[in-house]
Amino acid sequence: MSISRRKFLETTAAGALAANSLSAAKGGSDMPTRVLGKTGVNVSILAFGSGSRYLSYSDDEALVAVQKAIDLGINYFDSADDYGNHRSERNIGKAIKGRRDSLFLATKLSNRDPEKSFAIVEESLKSFQTDHLDLLHIHALLGDEDLAKLEAKGGVIDQVLKMRDQKMTRFIGITSHMDPTTLKNALEHHDFDVTQMALNGALVGMKNGKGGMVPNADMKTSFETVALPVATRKKMGVIAMKVMAQDALVGKADTSKLMYYSLSLPVSAVVIGMPKLDHIEENCRLAKAFKPISPSDRKTMSDDLSTKYKAQLDHFFSNHVDA
Numbered sequence: 001m002s003i004s005r006r007k008f009l010e011t012t013a014a015g016a017l018a019a020n021s022l023s024a025a026k027g028g029s030d031m032p033t034r035v036l037g038k039t040g041v042n043v044s045i046l047a048f049g050s051g052s053r054y055l056s057y058s059d060d061e062a063l064v065a066v067q068k069a070i071d072l073g074i075n076y077f078d079s080a081d082d083y084g085n086h087r088s089e090r091n092i093g094k095a096i097k098g099r100r101d102s103l104f105l106a107t108k109l110s111n112r113d114p115e116k117s118f119a120i121v122e123e124s125l126k127s128f129q130t131d132h133l134d135l136l137h138i139h140a141l142l143g144d145e146d147l148a149k150l151e152a153k154g155g156v157i158d159q160v161l162k163m164r165d166q167k168m169t170r171f172i173g174i175t176s177h178m179d180p181t182t183l184k185n186a187l188e189h190h191d192f193d194v195t196q197m198a199l200n201g202a203l204v205g206m207k208n209g210k211g212g213m214v215p216n217a218d219m220k221t222s223f224e225t226v227a228l229p230v231a232t233r234k235k236m237g238v239i240a241m242k243v244m245a246q247d248a249l250v251g252k253a254d255t256s257k258l259m260y261y262s263l264s265l266p267v268s269a270v271v272i273g274m275p276k277l278d279h280i281e282e283n284c285r286l287a288k289a290f291k292p293i294s295p296s297d298r299k300t301m302s303d304d305l306s307t308k309y310k311a312q313l314d315h316f317f318s319n320h321v322d323a
Contacts, residue, residue: 030288031073034268036104037237039171039193041134043104045269046287047076047239048280050088053273054079059091066095068277070103072284078196078239078271080108080139081120089127100130106194106239108139108175109160112149117159121168135194136160136169141176147186157190177242178317180205180226187230195231196271197223199240201261201298202249202305204313222306224265238267245313253305256286257293261301264292 033042048054048069057065066077077096079088089107096103107124111117121136138156141147150156160172173194176183180197187195198204203222231238240262244250249258262270274280293301 031075031284032287032290033075035237036268037194037231038235039135039237041104041237043076043237043269044074044287045263045290046074046283047078047106047269047271048074049241049271049273050077050079050092051083051273053275054088054091055084056275057091062091063095065274065277065280066092069274069280069284070096070099072280073288074280074284075102076104076106076269076271078106080110080137081124082108082110082139086123086127089124093127093129097129100128104134105130106135106137106173107133108137109156110139112146112156114155114159117156118163121163125168132167133169135171135173136163137173137175137194137196139175141174141179141183141186143179143182144185147182150186151189171237173237175241176223176227177204178314180221180223183223183227184230187227187234187236191234192236194237194239195227196239196241197227197231198242198245198317199223199228199238199262199265199267200243200245200249200305201253201258201301202245202309202313203302204242204245204310204317222310224302228265232266238265240265240267240270242317243270243272245309246316248313248316249305249309252309253301255282256289257301259283259286260290260293261298263287263290264298 032045034045035041036043048066054062077092079092105128109117109120111120125131125133138150138160163169164172171193173192173196174186175196177198183195183197203224205222205226228238243262244255244258259270272283274283
């Protein structure tokens, strides 16, 4: 990372942390909140991940988990149409009856066929039992070919823009857990409201190589160094995911440090899957006790984790499926 870019991230991170302190003071809740970029919406700094970990609950347990998360101060719920073929969305919808107005519902559109997009999102609305989403992401951006397909005239990007115009969703975004360079290009080409990317101390992010994306052991190609500065410059809300690398970093560093590393970047929230009620309680406790990690300590942490684990994790995420 160049000095100028590092200074840029440090400055914007400091601004995000200051905004966090203000919103927590105003909100009257012990769960800190931050503004989700240019959306202007305050969201809890811990978001509830509703992918494979959430699907491990039985349907009855899933309702209890969501209600516990709300009671502990989480207001951001992250799902996707392909999390159990809308099962995740259905269980959240059942759990939030009577509480929907206080929550921020985000889901993702996995489909790349624009002719099917509206029907899929309508099914998501039905599953959530709501007349609108707060955020609709295009799910899991891959490489350049995938972006070109999304950007084609009448393609999925055009469709989600129409959905926002028609009030099916308040905001739109895009996610990626593998290719920071293609995500950077997508963010530069389009004015998304929000983006979600893999941000952790191991500096995950593959690079283009012969025959496609390849693991990358150096620290120059990561979501933190490549895509995050564009999102920050364009004032997009940023959600950090894979902060524990699907638990691959658990035990390699303290859990609180893994969460706090990502929260010390210029992000609005970290989204974490929590397959046990104890995990919800512990992660909420950690979020409420958040203290930022200094830039120098973050660098020490990322130097260590990325040197040991980056290439291994890049390979893992190249074949990763959320649910």
